Amino acid sequence: MMLRQLFIQTRPTPNPSSLKFLPGKDVMPAGDQTMDFSSIRFTHISPLARRLFGIEGIVRVFYGKDFISVTKKDDLDWNIVKPEVLEVITDHYSKSLPLFTEELPAEDTQINDDDSECVAMIKEIIETRIRPFVQEDGGDVKYLNFNEETGHVQLQMKGSCAGCPSSAVTLKNGIENMLKHYVAEVESVEAVDELAE
Known part of the structure; x- marks a missing residue:
């Protein structure tokens, strides 16, 4: 358990129901992109997100440049949920599994020709x-x-x-x-x- 915590750091966020998990490497393939999973039904493109939603009480998974933000139900204690989240993330990265199995959607802030x-x-x-x-x-x-x-x-x-x-x-x-x-x-x-x- 100590090795996992040394490898994956956690940081609090202003939202007490969310924690940032930092695996010590870039999470998103393109550092300027992010991916937000607000329900398990959107996780078909990411095996890691699907596994995190498999943990009881997880309601949202978000990928940033070098972190994974996980949100739990308000009434759950992080002391119960956090070890499971660490285990899933550690297992994913130790096996060098792909983050996505499908192409990422276009970035929302990409400037298009028809934009004013x-x-x-x-x-x-x-x-x-x-x-x-x-x-x-x-x-x-x-x-x-x-x-x-x-x-x-x-x-x-x-x-x-x-x-x-x-x-x-x-x-x-x-x-x-x-x-x-x-x-x-x-x-x-x-x-x-x-x-x-």
Whole structure:
């Protein structure tokens, strides 16, 4: 057990139901991408995520550049769940298994030819300024939409930020203020639930 804990470090996140697990190597094949699994039904592309969801009480798995963020049910004790999570992650990396069995979807902040100047700026700010900050806390933010008429930006909070008590503060005081500062057309930012997409 000591060897596992020396190999895989854990870090708390602002969400008490989420922990960051750092295996000591890059998790995502492309360091600028992330992957969020909010249900076992989305884990068909990742054997590791599927195994983590096999642990009773795990409700979300998120891959960042060099970490795996795992979210449990609020009423479970990390002392019970954490050893199982460490065992699954250690087993995965010790066997050098692939993280994905299918191609990853396109990145949400990729700037497309038909994006307006505002949308391109919003995507760039999310990618270069907001995403690194949010990933420090074991989560991520996904760009969904910008309504040019209302100035309304829709984002999805991912990883440990999804359901985190402090994510509303992060959204309004951090993300919204930064986007309004750099993009004059932005009036407001709203987090949209995955099911509402």
